[in-house]
Amino acid sequence: MNSKKGVLFLCLLFLLAMMLIPLTALGGGGQFEGGGSSGSAPSPSAVLPTSKKQFRVRDSSTGSVLTVDDNAFLRGAVAAEMSPEAPVEALRAQAVASYTYFSRLRDIKRAQSGGNSYDFDACPSKWNTYVTDAEMQKRWGDSYQKYSGLLNTAVAPVLGQTIQYGGALIDATYFAISGGCTENSADVWGSQYPYLVSVASPWDAFAGGYQTTASFSESDFSARVKKAAPGANLSGDAASWAASPDCSAAGTVKTIRIGGQSLTGAQVREAFGLRSADFTLAHENGQFTFTVKGYGHGVGMSQTGAEGMARQGAGYRDILSWYYPGTKIVSV
Numbered sequence: 001m002n003s004k005k006g007v008l009f010l011c012l013l014f015l016l017a018m019m020l021i022p023l024t025a026l027g028g029g030g031q032f033e034g035g036g037s038s039g040s041a042p043s044p045s046a047v048l049p050t051s052k053k054q055f056r057v058r059d060s061s062t063g064s065v066l067t068v069d070d071n072a073f074l075r076g077a078v079a080a081e082m083s084p085e086a087p088v089e090a091l092r093a094q095a096v097a098s099y100t101y102f103s104r105l106r107d108i109k110r111a112q113s114g115g116n117s118y119d120f121d122a123c124p125s126k127w128n129t130y131v132t133d134a135e136m137q138k139r140w141g142d143s144y145q146k147y148s149g150l151l152n153t154a155v156a157p158v159l160g161q162t163i164q165y166g167g168a169l170i171d172a173t174y175f176a177i178s179g180g181c182t183e184n185s186a187d188v189w190g191s192q193y194p195y196l197v198s199v200a201s202p203w204d205a206f207a208g209g210y211q212t213t214a215s216f217s218e219s220d221f222s223a224r225v226k227k228a229a230p231g232a233n234l235s236g237d238a239a240s241w242a243a244s245p246d247c248s249a250a251g252t253v254k255t256i257r258i259g260g261q262s263l264t265g266a267q268v269r270e271a272f273g274l275r276s277a278d279f280t281l282a283h284e285n286g287q288f289t290f291t292v293k294g295y296g297h298g299v300g301m302s303q304t305g306a307e308g309m310a311r312q313g314a315g316y317r318d319i320l321s322w323y324y325p326g327t328k329i330v331s332v
Contacts, residue, residue, distance in 0.1 A: 048075055048152055048159065055106060058118040061125055065118045068130070074099050075155055076124070076131040081174075082303060084150040087310035090303070091154035093319040096329065097301055100163045100172040103332075107169070163320055164330045165195050172324065175296025176303050178204045179251045179278040182323065183298035187248035188266075188277075195324045196299055198250045203308025204294065212275055215289045225258050228271040232259030239283045251278040252298055266297075300324065 051070035058065050068076070077098040082091055106119040122129035127139075137144045163170050171193060173185075178201040185196035204210055216224070222234045225241075234241050245256035245265070253265030265277030276294040283289075301323035309319050317329060 048072065048156055051159070055102065056118040057120065057122045057130055059125075060121045060123045060128075066124075066132075070099070071155075071159055072133075073102070073130060074159065075151055076133070076136075077102065077129065078155060079131045079136060079151060080122075080127050080129055082307075084147040084154070086307050088150075088154045089310040089314060089316045089319065090306040091151070092158045092316035093301065093306045093310075094174070094303065095155045095158050096161045096163060096316065096320060097172040097174050099158075099161070100169050101174075103162060104169040104171060158316065160331050161329050162332050163324055163327045165193075165324075165327045170195055170324060170327055171300075173297070173300035174303060174323075175294075175298060175300065177207050177210055177276075177295040178298055178302040178305060179276065179293035180205055181250040182300065182302060182305075183248055183250050183252050185299050187250070187252060187254055188297055188299050195327050197325065198248075199322060199325065201302045201305035201323075204302055204304045206308070207304045209275070209295060210293065212292045213289055214272060214274060214292065215287050216272065218286055218288070221288045224271045225261075225263075228267050229259065229261035229263055232261045234259045238286075238288075242281055242283070242288075245281070250298065251293060253277050253279060256281070 048071040050072075053070040055068050055070065055073045056065055057068055057073070074095055078091060078095050081098065082094050084091070086094075102120065109117075109119050120129070124130055124132045124135050127135070136148065140147050163172050171185075173196065180202060181198050181200050184192065184198050186192035218238045221238075221241075225232050225234060241259055243257040245253040247253050253268065255262050255264055256268060257263075258268075263271075265279070268274070268279070269277045272290060274290055274292050276292055276296060276298060278293045278298065279290045281288060281290055301320070305323070306319045309322065310316075314322075320327065320329065
């Protein structure tokens with residue numbers, strides 16, 4: 001059995017097991033810590049306290065820098081990633097992952113810039129990275145009070161909590177939907193982190209948009225490839241233009257030769273607007289068709305998987321322990 005088939009086989013076995021065993025029965029065993037809830041939740045009208053710490057966020061659409069206290073930023077960061085109606089423990093997992101990820105970015109940027117400038121970019125008007133309260137009110141309208149309450153109830157118990165490995169904040173990456181297993185960071189970005197390794201995420205297979213297709217005419221395919229790889233030779237039989245890809249064990253295309261040029265899966269994803277780099281490519285009747293699994297880069301926590309785990313009884317600590325193995329949750 002080759003490595004890719006082996007990992008996918010294990011994912012299938014895990015899927016079958018999870019359909020038979022509730023996650024609450026797994027608490028205290030393996031990578032689950034059990035009992036993820038953090039005390040009693042505040043009322044829906046709860047207001048998050050003001051933090052002394054602040055993020056400096058540059059609005060990429062205007063160039064202005066927004067100074068936002070940590071707690072307000074966390075509320076806006078979670079809203080940008082998940083529906084307030086998602087399971088509360090999934091929202092809490094997202095909150096801790098977001099706070100860890102952006103706190104690490106802040107530390108790195110300020111160390112490099114001497115504390116000046118800004119920490120990172122966001123686009124609140126497009127709900128990218130961070131959303132202001134004004135944008136929430138604009139989109140949610142009459143549902144603002146309800147959604148705001150749900151958001152505060154989810155976020156308040158985990159304020160200040162971070163994910164750490166070896167005493168340092170981790171690179172807590174996350175994404176929407178996996179192809180059934182998450183990816184090793186080395187297979188996607190070239191750098192291996194001990195907590196960003198492939199784990200099964202079978203809940204994703206039931207998500208809307210888990211599998212998508214995208215078709216292109218031969219001329220459109222050729223134009224897009226040449227834009228990404230100008231040296232590509234796309235003459236002769238179109239069926240011979242693309243070779244079999246080199247894939248990770250979890251399914252993401254690492255490299256594929258098209259027209260004699262080597263492109264990364266990420267390059268192909270960008271060139272064709274695919275939802276992920278976990279794809280297969282076929283040519284038939286004058287068209288190239290990509291069949292794509294998942295949505296996002298595939299490294300770290302699957303947001304769909306987090307929701308699936310929460311619905312089966314997992315707490316946010318269980319979720320984070322599963323997707324970032326070997327880590328600890330530490331309040332700062």
